[in-house]
Amino acid sequence: METLFSTIDAAYMSKLLVILLQGVLTSLRIFAITLVIAVPLGFLVSFAKKSKYKIISVPINIYILIMRGTPLLLQILIVYFGPYYVFNLSYNRFAAIIIAFVLNYAAYFAEIFRGGIESMPVGQYEAAGALGFTKAQTFFRIILPQVVKRILPASANEVITLVKDTALAQTIGVAELFALSSKQASFKTSVIPLFVAGIFYFVLNWAVTAAFAYFEKKLDYYK
Amino acid sequence: MAVLSVSNIKKAFGSNVVLTDISFDVEEGEVVAIIGPSGSGKSTILRCINQLETIDGGQITLLDDNMIAGTSPDGKPIYSSPQVLRKMRLNIGLVFQNFNLFPHFSVMRNVTEAPIHVLKMPKEQAVEEAKDLLAKMGLSDKHDAYPYQLSGGQQQRVSIARALALHPEVLFFDEPTSALDPELTGEILKVIRGLAREKHTMVIVTHEMAFARDVADRVIFMDQGVIVEQGDPRQVINHPREERTKLFLKRYSEDSQD
Ligand SMILES: Nc1ncnc2c1ncn2[C@@H]1O[C@H](COP(=O)(O)OP(=O)(O)OP(=O)(O)O)[C@@H](O)[C@H]1O
Ligand SMILES: [Mg+2]
Numbered sequence: 001m002e003t004l005f006s007t008i009d010a011a012y013m014s015k016l017l018v019i020l021l022q023g024v025l026t027s028l029r030i031f032a033i034t035l036v037i038a039v040p041l042g043f044l045v046s047f048a049k050k051s052k053y054k055i056i057s058v059p060i061n062i063y064i065l066i067m068r069g070t071p072l073l074l075q076i077l078i079v080y081f082g083p084y085y086v087f088n089l090s091y092n093r094f095a096a097i098i099i100a101f102v103l104n105y106a107a108y109f110a111e112i113f114r115g116g117i118e119s120m121p122v123g124q125y126e127a128a129g130a131l132g133f134t135k136a137q138t139f140f141r142i143i144l145p146q147v148v149k150r151i152l153p154a155s156a157n158e159v160i161t162l163v164k165d166t167a168l169a170q171t172i173g174v175a176e177l178f179a180l181s182s183k184q185a186s187f188k189t190s191v192i193p194l195f196v197a198g199i200f201y202f203v204l205n206w207a208v209t210a211a212f213a214y215f216e217k218k219l220d221y222y223k
Numbered sequence: 224m225a226v227l228s229v230s231n232i233k234k235a236f237g238s239n240v241v242l243t244d245i246s247f248d249v250e251e252g253e254v255v256a257i258i259g260p261s262g263s264g265k266s267t268i269l270r271c272i273n274q275l276e277t278i279d280g281g282q283i284t285l286l287d288d289n290m291i292a293g294t295s296p297d298g299k300p301i302y303s304s305p306q307v308l309r310k311m312r313l314n315i316g317l318v319f320q321n322f323n324l325f326p327h328f329s330v331m332r333n334v335t336e337a338p339i340h341v342l343k344m345p346k347e348q349a350v351e352e353a354k355d356l357l358a359k360m361g362l363s364d365k366h367d368a369y370p371y372q373l374s375g376g377q378q379q380r381v382s383i384a385r386a387l388a389l390h391p392e393v394l395f396f397d398e399p400t401s402a403l404d405p406e407l408t409g410e411i412l413k414v415i416r417g418l419a420r421e422k423h424t425m426v427i428v429t430h431e432m433a434f435a436r437d438v439a440d441r442v443i444f445m446d447q448g449v450i451v452e453q454g455d456p457r458q459v460i461n462h463p464r465e466e467r468t469k470l471f472l473k474r475y476s477e478d479s480q481d
Binding site (some may be wrong): 146221 | 319321
């Protein structure tokens with residue numbers, strides 16, 4: 001224990017917090033940008049998957065299979081290094097992370113949406129149709145609000161995983177929370193930076209969980 | 224004058240021919256009951272008239288509107304323009320066996336959503352009308368309840384109010400009491416009787432023979448996709464002419480005695 005803490009003093013602690021908070025900000029940016037793009041994209045993908053045109057549905061199916069069937073880590077490396085090896089093109093690491101995360105998470109969200117939409121009883125569509133609602137009205141007024149409620153628990157899992165997955169950005173050198181804390185850990189030969197990073201992840205996910213619990217409670221007014 | 228005229232309807236699901244050649248008229252203010260064994264095509268008729276299924280041949284006329292505009296070279300019916308189909312659809316109300324209320328809307332909103340967003344009725348007017356309808360259904364104290372908080376009988380009454388809110392020319396019921404406990408059946412039948420007294424034009428698919436006999440002006444007996452017999456309820460139910468009708472009613476009264 002002596003050696004673990006020997007190099008850590010109060011001055012270093014505050015410096016560490018400043019460094020790690022910057023990492024948190026980067027992680028949060030990856031998290032937020034991914035969510036904002038991947039959720040609507042996943043929505044579109046779930047519709048494209050059900051398209052009656054094979055030229056759309058088949059490629060979409062293959063895309064989902066690949067995204068869910070291979071490690072995200074591998075996808076990140078291919079998105080970043082692929083263009084370099086093929087076209088000798090190197091580009092922004094952060095952009096590469098966003099592209100990889102969005103592609104991966106859109107596939108997962110698409111499957112969640114699809115499951116939610118398919119779980120809706122056909123009677124809801126028929127009642128809406130018999131009342132003269134247009135297809136768009138039926139979807140946005142009747143179906144979608146109920147689907148949101150149904151998919152909330154599965155989405156919460158996905159979003160919590162996303163928080164933790166942001167750590168994978170370090171593999172191509174993006175200075176997010178995990179990258180910075182492990183750098184500090186080896187620099188100081190101490191587990192304290194890693195431990196602090198763990199606390200940050202935990203707090204972030206606690207906030208995510210609380211947010212979802214809040215939404216689930218808000219939608220709890222009907223069964 | 225016939226409000227609704229169904230002529231020579233044909234319908235098959237793949238190779239399974241479900242409706243062979245169905246024709247009947249419904250007069251203004253008339254109550255027609257459709258009875259028949261399970262799988263005889265009763266629901267399918269209602270669903271074809273409601274455009275929940277497409278027909279393979281025949282014609283459906285509601286007031287002045289024809290559902291089928293013509294026939295394609297390969298003999299398939301060509302449906303009328305979306306405007307005509309929409310008008311026809313709005314003139315027909317449908318009450319489902321399992322209610323199909325919108326669970327995320329309050330009772331009030333279940334009833335007002337379509338008038339407001341489909342008929343573009345001002346909200347105040349839709350709410351006023353809904354209050355009247357719900358009062359008639361004995362649900363004045365349930366405006367703010369959600370469907371899950373209601374009994375099956377109450378839910379079915381909300382769904383009747385929801386259908387009536389669009390002022391349809393004809394109201395269709397597909398076994399409105401089949402999903403209900405026996406002690407709740409009576410309250411729905413009472414509501415339908417009340418509507419009959421107000422001269423609502425109605426077509427009711429039902430397994431309640433006594434009810435059909437009491438409330439209907441005419442009974443249609445279907446079997447295997449054809450109308451076997453139709454006429455005065457007392458005649459069809461108490462003194463059926465056709466062998467198949469006799470068999471069905473006999474089996475039916477035996478079944479319902481155990
Ligand atoms: N969507 C469908 N696809 C295939 N077959 C169907 C479909 N809907 C109904 N059928 C078939 O059509 C036939 C008539 O069904 P329908 O539901 O009209 O009968 P019903 O007289 O209403 O019976 P019940 O009294 O049980 O409600 C049945 O053989 C049924 O299996
Ligand atoms: Mg039926």
